[in-house]
Amino acid sequence: MGTEPEGTVADGFEGAAEAFGEAIRSGTELGAALSVYLDGRCVVDLWGGRSRPGVPWRRDTVVPLASATKGVVALAAQLLSERGLLDVEARVADYWPEFGCAGKDATRVRHVLEHTAGLLTFPRYWEVINPDGRQLADHHLMTSHLAAAPPSWPPGSRVQYTPLVFGYLAGELIRRVDGRTVGQFIAEEACGPLGLDLWIGLPACEAHRVAGVQAEDPAVHPRLTRLQERADQKARELVAKGCELDPDSAPYAGLFLHPSAEESRTRLAALLNDPYLRSAEIPGCNGISDARSMARLYAALARTAPGGDASTADGGFALGYMQLPMPTLAAPGALRVRPGPSVFGHSGAGGTLAFADPAHRLSFAYVKNRMLRLPNSTYDMVRSVYRCLSSLTT
Numbered sequence: 001m002g003t004e005p006e007g008t009v010a011d012g013f014e015g016a017a018e019a020f021g022e023a024i025r026s027g028t029e030l031g032a033a034l035s036v037y038l039d040g041r042c043v044v045d046l047w048g049g050r051s052r053p054g055v056p057w058r059r060d061t062v063v064p065l066a067s068a069t070k071g072v073v074a075l076a077a078q079l080l081s082e083r084g085l086l087d088v089e090a091r092v093a094d095y096w097p098e099f100g101c102a103g104k105d106a107t108r109v110r111h112v113l114e115h116t117a118g119l120l121t122f123p124r125y126w127e128v129i130n131p132d133g134r135q136l137a138d139h140h141l142m143t144s145h146l147a148a149a150p151p152s153w154p155p156g157s158r159v160q161y162t163p164l165v166f167g168y169l170a171g172e173l174i175r176r177v178d179g180r181t182v183g184q185f186i187a188e189e190a191c192g193p194l195g196l197d198l199w200i201g202l203p204a205c206e207a208h209r210v211a212g213v214q215a216e217d218p219a220v221h222p223r224l225t226r227l228q229e230r231a232d233q234k235a236r237e238l239v240a241k242g243c244e245l246d247p248d249s250a251p252y253a254g255l256f257l258h259p260s261a262e263e264s265r266t267r268l269a270a271l272l273n274d275p276y277l278r279s280a281e282i283p284g285c286n287g288i289s290d291a292r293s294m295a296r297l298y299a300a301l302a303r304t305a306p307g308g309d310a311s312t313a314d315g316g317f318a319l320g321y322m323q324l325p326m327p328t329l330a331a332p333g334a335l336r337v338r339p340g341p342s343v344f345g346h347s348g349a350g351g352t353l354a355f356a357d358p359a360h361r362l363s364f365a366y367v368k369n370r371m372l373r374l375p376n377s378t379y380d381m382v383r384s385v386y387r388c389l390s391s392l393t394t
Contacts, residue, residue, distance in 0.1 A: 004021075004024070004025075004048060005017070005020055005021045005024050005046050005047065005048030005049075006046070006047055006048060006059070007044075007045045007046035007047055007048075007059075008042075008044075008045050008046075009043070009044055009045075009046065010038075010041075010042075010043035010044070012043075012388055012391065012392045013036065013043050013044050013385070013388045014388075015384050015387050015388045015391075016034065016036065016044050016046075016381065016384045016385050016388055017044070017046060018384070019380050019381055019383075019384035020032070020034050020046045020048070020381060020384075021048070022380075023377045023380065023381075024048040024049045028370075028372075028376075028377050029049055029368050029370055029377055030049055030050055030214055030368075030369055030370040031047075031048065031049030031050045031051050031052075031057035031061070031063075031211055031368065031369050031370075032047070032048065032049055032057070032366065032367065032368035032369070032377075033046065033047040033048075033057065033061070033063075033290055033291035033292070033365075033366070033367050033368075034046045034047075034291055034365070034366050034381055035290075035291035035292045035294070035295035035296075035364075035365045036295060036362065036363065036364050036365075036385055037295050037296065037298075037299035037302070037362065037363045038360075038361065038362050038389075039303070039361045039362075040299055040303055040361070042292070042295070042296075044385070045291075045292055047059060047061065047290075047291070051063075051210075051211035051212065051369065052211060052212040052369075057211065060197070060209055060290075061209055061210075061211050061290065062197055062206070062209050062210055062211070062288050062289055062290045063210065063211040063213070063288065063289075063290070063352075063367045063368070063369050064210070064211075064213055064272040064273075064278070064285075064286060064287070064288050065285075065286075065287040065288065065289055065294070065348050065352055065354075065367065066268065066272060066285050066348030066349040066350060066352055067163060067284065067285055067346060067347065067348045067349055067352075068287065068294070068345075068346045068347060068348035068352045068353065068354050068367075069167070069200060069283060069284065069285055069286060069287030069346075069348070070166060070167065070283075070284060070285075070320060070322075070346045071298075071320070071321055071322075071345050071346030071354060071355075072186055072190075072198065072200065072287055072297070073166075073167060073170050073171065073174075073182055073200075073283045073284075073320060074113065074170075074319060074320025074321050074346070075186070075190065075297070075301070075320075076170075076174050076182050076185045076186055076189070076190075077109075077113060077170055077173070077174060077319065077320055078319060078320070079189060080174065080177055080178060081319075085177050085178065086109060086173065086174075086177045087109065088108070088109045088110045088113065088319060089108060089109070089110060090108065090109055091105065091106065091107065091108055091109075092104070092107045092108065092109055092111075092112060092117075092169070092173065093105055093107070095109075095173055095176045095177055096147065096172060096173065096176050098144075098147045098148070099147045101147070101148065102148065102149060102150040102151075103150050103151055103154075104117075104118075104119070104150070104151055104155065106155055106156075107119075107151070107155040107156075108155070108156070109173060110319070111155045111156050112166070112169045112170055112173065113170060113319045113320040114159070114318065114319065114320075115159055115160060115161050115162055115166060116155065116156050116157070116158060116159050116160075117151065117155050117156075117162075117169065118151030118152050118153040118154060118155045118156075118157070118158065118160075119146060119149060119151050119152070119162070119165055119169065120151075120152040120160065120162060120165065120244075120245060120247065120249070120250055120253055120254055121149070121152075121165065121244055121245065121249075121253040121254065121256065122145040122146055122148070122149035123149060123244065123245065124242075124244070125145070125244065125253070125256050126239075126256070126258045126259060128141065128145060129256050129258075131258060132274075133256070133267075133270070133271050133274070133277065134274070134276055134277065136164065136256065136271070136277065136280075136282055137276065137277055137279075137280030137281075137282065139168065139171065139172070139181070139280075139281060139282075142168045143168050143169075143171075143172045146165060146168055146169065149245075150245065152245045152246065152247045153247055158247070160247060160250055160254075161250075161254075162250075162254050162284075163254055163255060163284055163285060163349075164254065164255065164256060164282070164284045164285060165254065165284070166283075166284050166320075167182075167282060167283030167284025167285065168283070168284065170182070170283060170320065171281065171283040181201075181281055182200055182281065182283045183199065183200035183201040183281040183283070186198065186200060187199070190297060191293075194293075194296055194297060194300065195296075196289070196293035196296060196297060197289060197290055197292075197293045198287065198288070198289040198293045198294070198297065199287065199288050199289070200281050200282075200283055200286065200287045200288075201279060201280060201281040201286075202278045202279050202288050203279075204279065206288075207275060207278070207279075210278065210288060211369040212273055212369060213269045213272045213273050213350070213369050213371065214269065214369060214370045214371060215266040215268075215269035215270075215371055216350070216370075216371045216372055216373055220372065220373075221372075221373050221374055224373050224374065225373070228251075228373070231251050232251055232252060234248065235248065235249045235250065235251040235252035235253065236252050236257070236259065236261070238252070238253075239252050239253055239257070239259045240259040240260070255267055255268070268285070268349055268371075269371060271285070271286075272285070272286065285348075285349075289367070290367060291354075291365040291366060291367045292365075293365075294354040294365035294367065295354065295363045295364060295365035296363075297354075297363075298345060298354055298355060298356040298363035298364070298365065299356070299363040301344075301356040301358075301363070302356035302357060302358050302360075302361050302362055302363045303358075303361055318344065321344040321345060321346060322344070322345060322346045322347060339355075339357055339382070339386065340357070340359045340360075342357065342358050342359045343355055343356070343357045343358075343359075344356060345364075347378075349371060350368065350370065350371030350372055351366070351368055351370075351371070351372050351377065351378040352366065352367050352368060352378075353365070353366050353378050353382070354366075354367075360389065362385075362389070364381075364382065364385060366378050366381045366382075
């Protein structure tokens with residue numbers, strides 16, 4: 001039940017449907033959805049598999065986006081920047097005075113958006129956050145502690161991806177500038193006008209539609225699991241010694257894991273599956289949407305954003321967006337049309353990916369509920385789409 005893909009595909013994009021069907025029928029994916037827009041027109045809209053054991057993935061199924069949420073938060077920040085309300089070169093403390101302490105006075109908005117702010121966590125965070133992580137839903141609590149904390153490295157000197165902290169800092173900047181939370185801002189400025197099923201803070205009436213997230217099975221990638229466990233062990237030991245601000249504690253402290261916890265692999269899946277946390281606003285990771293809505297959102301950007309080189313010297317992030325293509329995405333074989341340097345968007349843990357390609361006026365979104373450390377199926381989808389595009393332009 002629920003294993004055969006459904007949906008529609010425009011002429012010329014049958015190859016994308018074949019790749020998607022293979023991922024579902026082979027069991028690589030538990031459930032997933034793929035959507036592609038070209039020049040503002042939906043050319044791929046597919047879904048299939050199961051949203052949870054025994055429950056088919058339906059057309060209206062939505063799923064936690066994990067860190068692909070950050071692309072939505074980046075859009076909110078950039079809209080405020082375009083309106084002249086948020087200056088990315090200004091100090092964070094200009095908008096959030098309490099932040100300008102403990103060595104953070106020179107931290108700029110750009111540093112927050114590009115993961116160079118140096119704020120990894122706050123001292124002895126485990127005494128503040130409940131073991132079940134539900135205190136992560138208290139935005140004021142989290143931002144107050146982060147505002148008082150010292151940075152783990154000089155702001156602007158190092159790129160370090162901060163999976164949860166980014167959302168609190170960017171979300172608070174948006175709230176200070178606009179007065180609305182990031183969830184309210186996106187609902188009113190993007191979701192309403194574009195007709196999107198997208199929430200940062202899920203309404204109770206939509207909870208029945210959400211797919212369950214399945215944590216990765218260590219047996220799928222045993223070597224990578226062992227490498228990750230060794231990295232976690234080093235970070236956990238630093239946290240247990242009271243060195244939670246050490247930059248090398250990032251894999252652990254960045255997820256606010258308790259010093260005695262031994263399993264980080266299942267941590268994010270548990271947070272994404274908690275109904276209480278889904279209903280809160282945790283802008284770094286708890287957006288919920290479907291592929292259709294995410295592709296439609298990026299379609300609007302693909303038709304308005306410049307198509308030139310969007311790369312930066314900071315190596316990975318540009319004002320909240322991931323600098324795509326990533327290495328795997330950039331090697332799709334002998335294709336005449338491929339993702340170029342103007343592509344921007346964001347991925348999410350386990351393989352979710354959404355992006356805009358302004359050079360080809362294309363947008364792409366792939367959402368799924370089985371977390372895989374190697375998102376090979378995701379890039380299979382990307383390659384299949386660009387193969388189709390290559391064939392159409394020959």
